Amino acid sequence: MSTVLITGGAGNIGSFIADQCIELGHDVVVADNFYNGRFRNIEKHMNSGKLELETIDIGSEEMVRYVFEKHRPEYVSHQASLMIMDSNKFPQKAIDTNIRGTFNIIQACHEFGVRKLTYGSSASVYGDPRVVPVTEDHPFDNRTLYGATKIAKEALMNSWAYSHNVPYVGFRYFNIYSERQGLGAFYTQVFQKWIHAIHAGEEIIMYGDGEQTLDLVHSSDAARANILALFNYDVKNEHFNVGTGIETSLKEVLAVIEKYLGKKAAVKHVASDPHLVRRRCASIEKIRNMLGFEPEVSVEEGTRMYVEHLIKGKI
Numbered sequence: 001m002s003t004v005l006i007t008g009g010a011g012n013i014g015s016f017i018a019d020q021c022i023e024l025g026h027d028v029v030v031a032d033n034f035y036n037g038r039f040r041n042i043e044k045h046m047n048s049g050k051l052e053l054e055t056i057d058i059g060s061e062e063m064v065r066y067v068f069e070k071h072r073p074e075y076v077s078h079q080a081s082l083m084i085m086d087s088n089k090f091p092q093k094a095i096d097t098n099i100r101g102t103f104n105i106i107q108a109c110h111e112f113g114v115r116k117l118t119y120g121s122s123a124s125v126y127g128d129p130r131v132v133p134v135t136e137d138h139p140f141d142n143r144t145l146y147g148a149t150k151i152a153k154e155a156l157m158n159s160w161a162y163s164h165n166v167p168y169v170g171f172r173y174f175n176i177y178s179e180r181q182g183l184g185a186f187y188t189q190v191f192q193k194w195i196h197a198i199h200a201g202e203e204i205i206m207y208g209d210g211e212q213t214l215d216l217v218h219s220s221d222a223a224r225a226n227i228l229a230l231f232n233y234d235v236k237n238e239h240f241n242v243g244t245g246i247e248t249s250l251k252e253v254l255a256v257i258e259k260y261l262g263k264k265a266a267v268k269h270v271a272s273d274p275h276l277v278r279r280r281c282a283s284i285e286k287i288r289n290m291l292g293f294e295p296e297v298s299v300e301e302g303t304r305m306y307v308e309h310l311i312k313g314k315i
Contacts, residue, residue: 001025002115004230005073007058007105008080010037012181013120013173016223017077018042022050024227029071031064033057036083041180058101059093068108077226078105078119083182085189087146098149102156110164117161117168118226121239122150123215123280125172133283136172136241154239167236169229171222174243174282177302178219179309188214190250191303194257195310198265206250208272213247215280218297228291235290243282244295256300260307 004021008014009030014037018028028051030042045051052071056063058080080101087094102119109117126134127141140151154170161168177188197204225242229235258264287293 001027002074003027003029003071004075004077005029005031005067005071006077006079007031007101008037008078010034010039010042011079012036012178013176013219013222013226014077014079015041015180016178016220017079017226018045018051020223020227022048026050028052029054029067029073031056031058031067032080035086036182038180038182057097058104059096061104061107064101064104064108065111068112072112074115075230076105076109076114076117077230078102078117081120082146082149084124084144084146087144087149091145094145094149098146099152099156102153103160106156106161106164106166109161109166114166116230116233116236117166118229119153119157119168119170121154121170121172122147123172123174123241123243123282125151125154128277129279132247132279133245133281134241135283136239136286157237162237169235169237170239171225171229171242172239172282173222174215174217174241174280176219176222177216177306179306180219188216190253191257191306192310194254194265195261195307198257198261198263199311201263201266203266203268204254206254206267206269207276208269210251210254210269211249212272212276213249213279213281214253215243215246215282216248216253216299216302217243217295218302221295221297224296225287225291225293228293232291238290240287240291240293241282241284242287242293243280243284245282245284246299247279247281248299253299253303256303257307260304
C-alpha cells in the first residue's frame with residue numbers, strides 16, 4: 001500500500017477521498033489550513049494510525065516542500081481551493097491558493113517523483129453553457145475570478161505538469177454537495193440555508209421561477225472519480241466532467257428537502273440575477289468510457305443524508 005497526500009483533505013471532497021483511500025488500505029496525509037475544511041470530517045481516522053494531519057497553507061512553497069519531504073507521498077490528490085464566494089471576497093487569496101498553491105504542488109510532485117496527481121477544476125470554466133449537456137470540448141466562457149483560477153490551474157497542468165513529467169487527471173466538478181460542505185460554494189449552499197430555515201419555520205429565498213437546474217453530484221461520488229484515476233496508470237493528462245448527466249431544478253431540490261423535513265417552506269421569490277447560470281448538466285460519457293465512473297448517490301438519497309446529518313447535529 002502507498003502514501004496518499006490530500007490537499008484540502010478535511011474538506012467536502014477531500015475528506016471522502018481520505019475515507020476511500022483508507023478503506024483501500026493506503027496511508028493518508030491530510031494537508032489543510034481549515035479555512036473550508038472541518039476537523040470533524042476526518043476525526044474518526046485520527047487515532048487509526050492510517051491518517052496524519054499537517055496544518056499548512058499550500059500558498060507557501062516552504063510549507064508544501066516540508067510536507068512532501070517529511071511524508072514522501074507516492075500519490076497526490078489536490079483538492080484545496082478557495083471557493084466562489086470567498087474568491088469574490090478575497091481575490092488576492094484566491095490567486096495565492098488556487099494558482100500559486102497549484103504551482104507549488106506541481107513543483108513538489110516533480111521534485112519528489114509522485115506517481116500520479118489528481119486535482120479539482122470546476123464546471124465554472126464553461127460559464128453559461130451554449131449546449132446542454134456540456135461535453136469536455138465545450139469552450140471556456142468563464143465570467144468569475146473563481147472560474148479564471150480554475151482555467152489557470154488547467155493551463156498549469158497542461159503546460160508545467162506535462163513538461164515536468166507529472167502524470168495528472170483533472171476533474172471539472174459540477175454541482176457538488178454533501179452534508180460535509182460549508183457555505184463557500186455558490187449554488188449548492190441552498191441545501192444548508194434552506195434546511196436550516198425551513199426547520200426553524202423561517203422564510204427561504206428563491207431566485208426567479210425556481211426552474212433553473214443543477215447537475216447535483218454527491219461528494220462521495222466526486223471522491224470516487226479521483227480514486228478511479230489516481231491508481232489507473234493508463235489514463236493520464238486528461239480532464240473529465242464529474243456530474244450525473246441529470247438536471248435537477250431548484251423547485252425539485254426544495255420538494256425533496258420538504259419531504260425529509262416533513263415541513264412546507266414559506267418561499268419568497270425575488271428577481272433572478274442575470275449573471276447566474278440557468279442550466280447545468282454534464283455529459284459524463286468520457287469519464288464513463290475511460291474510467292468506468294458511474295454516479296451512485298441519487299439526489300433523493302443525498303438530500304436525505306444531508307437532512308438527517310443536520311437534524312442529528314440539532315441544526
